Amino acid sequence: MSIAPSNIRRCPERRPPALLLVAWLSLGAAGCHRGDPASTGRGAHPVPVTVARVIQKTMPVNVAAVGNVEHYAVVSVAPQVSGQVQRVHFKEGDNVKRGDLLFTLDRRPFLAALREANAKRERDEVLAANAKRDLERYHGLVAKGYVSREQFDKTRATAEAAQATLRAERSAVETAKLELQYATIRSPIDGRTGSLLVNEGNVVKANDKPLLVIRQVRPIYVRFTVPEQVVSIIRARYAASKIAVEVAPRDHAGPPARGELTFIENYVDVSSGTIGLKAVFPNTDEALWPGQYVDVVLKLRTEANAVVAPAAAIQQTREGQAVFVLRPDKTVTLRKVTVVRTIDEEAVIGKGLSPAEMVVTDGQLQLTDGSRVEVKSTEPAGPASHAGAVVAPAWLAGPAGSVQARRRRRRTRDDEHLGALHPPSRRHHPGDALRRAVRGDVVPRAAGERATQRGLPDHHGLGGVARGRSRDHGLVGGHTPGTRVLGHRRR
Secondary structure, eight states: OOOOTTOEEOOOSSOOOHHHHHHHHHHHHHHHHHHOGGGGTOSSSOEEEEEEEOEEEEEEEEEEEEEEEEEEEEEEEOOSSOEEEEEEOSOTTOEEOTTOEEEEEOOHHHHHHHHHHHHHHHHHHHHHHHHHHHHHHHHHHHHHTSSOHHHHHHHHHHHHHHHHHHHHHHHHHHHHHHHHHHTEEEOSSSEEEOOOOSOTTOEEOTTSSOSEEEEEEEEEEEEEEEEGGGHHHHHHHHHHSOOEEEEEETTOOSOOEEEEEEEEOSSOBTTTTEEEEEEEEOOTTOOSOTTOEEEEEEEEEEEEEEEEEEGGGOEEETTEEEEEEEOTTSBEEEEEOEEEEEETTEEEEEESOOTTOEEEEEOGGGOOTTOBEEEEEEEOOOOSBOOSOOEEETTSOOOHHHHHHHHHHHHHHHHHHHHHHSOGGGOOOTHHHHHHHHHTOOEEHHHHHHHHHTTOOSOSSOSSOOOOOOOSTTOGGGOOTTOOOOOOOOO
């Protein structure tokens, strides 16, 4: 015999023993559960839902990846001569230009070495000039036979040696000048200074430890990898024209940075099945910083007349992805779909939906196939085109943060539905049924069933423990999705 949810039992004037009362409630609740039309998802109470229309528009065909920001150039500034650091001309984190003064070493030793080299050069210049004059005199004497050929050769060798020594001293002067210049250390590139590694007063050695590291961040590189399945597509597109790339840091709320692909690695990594790519960005606002992880979008082409549905409508089932489609009779059907790729809050549907169909975007937790619904609101359709969004292809999962955000939003919407279906004023502890039975109040069947299913201890003086086995397959309160929990009432 089926007992309707509205049928209730009034406790008799004479209260039966506790164990008999519990058994009586259990049998009545079981009958109520079997006959409850709301438990089938097709009951008298429609489920409030939000729906949106499936549209057709132009969508981008892009490749999404996660990349790492790299500096455009990096220089470790090390001293090229030994000496004492006399002054530091910058602050940590300053932006410097090529040629800006960074450090000054003690110049006095280098000035002394330069003066010494100049003095030696001047001495050798005099000696070389004298040797040249001797050679000219001996050249005339040997022609007349006044000196031997051997004396002439010695004079010529002395003159040539003097010239060689002069050249060496001149080189020494150049070296002394260069070392004097090295005592003043300047920035070799445009960039941003890092931590100061040596303070003023320290003695440094030539080519020993760096004093500072400068990184160029304008422009800047982003390195990322993509699966080998798209290598041929990217190479063909790269050979034909430039490929635009957009990146956005995880914590950046502004528009994405735009650059272009500049490098394709010359091999595929066999361990991961991916190929490395690199793009360059102007980074004039310095939104990208070396070491950051960013979401990368490689923009390949656009697809016209794509069937698009809200990503919130996509549900994961045992058979795959599916959506609840609204019928004209205000019922829904669960239909399997094929999602080609996800773009922000929109999903490109390859098969399963047609333009102008209505799909449920909020309230799916309470629905089953064939459930009656009440449309509480209709979400507006998206724009006619979608040319600049982040896209995750089906074979490549998008950024984990986006997926988690969608899951959190779905859980929040489901919690709001549960709150609407079960307001706080109508939520009761399972023990309320037993307490009302003891007082002689009217006990709804559904409440009694929940009490026996949960095996409540004897906190109400019944002299025993209410035990039972749940038939709701793990659903709280013994109700299937899409049904309302009946409130307790008295006559």
